[in-house]
Amino acid sequence: MAISMAGHFISSNSDQEAILFAHEVSVNASNALRRSGFNVMADLFQRSPPFFLPPQNSTLFAIRDSALRNTSLPPSLLRKILQFHTSTSMASMEDLLEKPQGSCIPTLFRHKNVAITKVDPRERLVEINHALISSPDMYLGNQIAIHGVLAPFSSVDFQDLSKGWEFVPSASCRSNSGQYSAFYESEDKVGWNRIVQLLSSNGYASFSIGLHSVLERIRTDSTSFESVTILAPPDLALLGSPSSLLDRAVRLHILPQRLTYRELASLPTRTLVKTLISDEYLEIEGVPDFISMLVINGVEIVAPDISISDKFVIHGISEALKMDALITT
Structure with a gap:
């Protein structure tokens, strides 16, 4: 009996956490997105039920309205795009600035990775798959971080995604981050x-x-x-x-x-x-x-x-x- 009650208590606790997290995303996170001009993403989170709910302890890289407004993607494909822009671990801008250039970040979409292609702690700049984080730390909650990016992580035209998102490659991680950094610094005189x-x-x-x-x-x-x-x-x-x-x-x-x-x-x-x-x-x-x-x-x-x-x-x-x-x- 005690074991059954304990099991029921743990399950209720977990359910309550999930409810609180969903509320945090639909209210607090979506309001932060809207204040920063990411209205399309905010609308997706404020739907009931939410169109897309990131997992707990994750990082969302929000895409600017101008990259999403003129698209007519089916909902299933749009969810895949959002999964590709969600990391499976929570990271603030400070955390990202500490990562070596060339590091890989795992995403929710079929274990595909994105790569940190530029890190400049002095200028406080980070690029992921060559997309600049233009609005860092838009929202830092207890279990989710949200940053705004200038462009999608893939160079694929959204209008061509009707052919399938599957061909988007996972980013290749580089172990020699020093060489990687020197290459990009020489390009950015x-x-x-x-x-x-x-x-x-x-x-x-x-x-x-x-x-x-x-x-x-x-x-x-x-x-x-x-x-x-x-x-x-x-x-x-x-x-x-x-x-x-x-x-x-x-x-x-x-x-x-x-x-x-x-x-x-x-x-x-x-x-x-x-x-x-x-x-x-x-x-x-x-x-x-x-x-x-x-x-x-x-x-x-x-x-x-x-x-x-x-x-x-x-x-x-x-x-x-x-x-x-x-x-x-």
């Missing part, structure tokens, strides 16, 4: 990871996502320059476009030299400044009488010098530069 993070935190999330999506190509081509000027538009309409078109659109908004607003404004009218697109330039149109800010290729710089370092400067512009407005020399 400009400070690209910091630029991506600053764009996201200053309200230019779509351009941040676009830049991050094509960053490997730009890094490969960036051996000939060591500083950049970023002309960040508030919205990048080409996010869902083919990668070659997106790459071209992003490069149009980057100059391979560091130019502050004062330096740009001091250039003579009709000066051409080089972009990252080979042999194509933007034209400095000066400061017209009817507005107070500098105009480049018909677009106004509305937020000059948002962020300045020795290697880069970021300016906010009123709208995206038009692809058909390029000047070829």
Whole structure:
């Protein structure tokens, strides 16, 4: 009798813990997601019953709304995506910063791993499968941690996932983390990871996502320059476009030299400044009488010098530069 009662007590205790955890996720965690702008993920957790409930003592890497809103995935496939973005152990940002670069993180989806592809404790940057953690420690509960990431862990286009999620490979872990780290540090002389993070935190999330999506190509081509000027538009309409078109659109908004607003404004009218697109330039149109800010290729710089370092400067512009407005020399 005593044994039966003890067994019943343990079962009730376990059930109560599960109920409390489900409440924590559906209320506290979803509210934290919503406050940080992850509304799609918050909605999934606030359903009754929840669309997806991570296990206790786990870590969820929440995907930005812009990567999920325009998808029409069936529920079963969306659950698999969420499983792939959930680690089987709980880790705060501090925990992740202490892990060696190249470490593997097991996920809930069929024992597939994701890898820590970038760790920079000084800049407090972590990338997983090349996706930057843009919103660390959004929620730290007793049994779950939630971080926001700029892009999905896989480079697979969500629209192609109807063919099956099974072909997404598990990340390969590297034991020689020192060599791995040196490789990525040598690629990031400009400070690209910091630029991506600053764009996201200053309200230019779509351009941040676009830049991050094509960053490997730009890094490969960036051996000939060591500083950049970023002309960040508030919205990048080409996010869902083919990668070659997106790459071209992003490069149009980057100059391979560091130019502050004062330096740009001091250039003579009709000066051409080089972009990252080979042999194509933007034209400095000066400061017209009817507005107070500098105009480049018909677009106004509305937020000059948002962020300045020795290697880069970021300016906010009123709208995206038009692809058909390029000047070829």
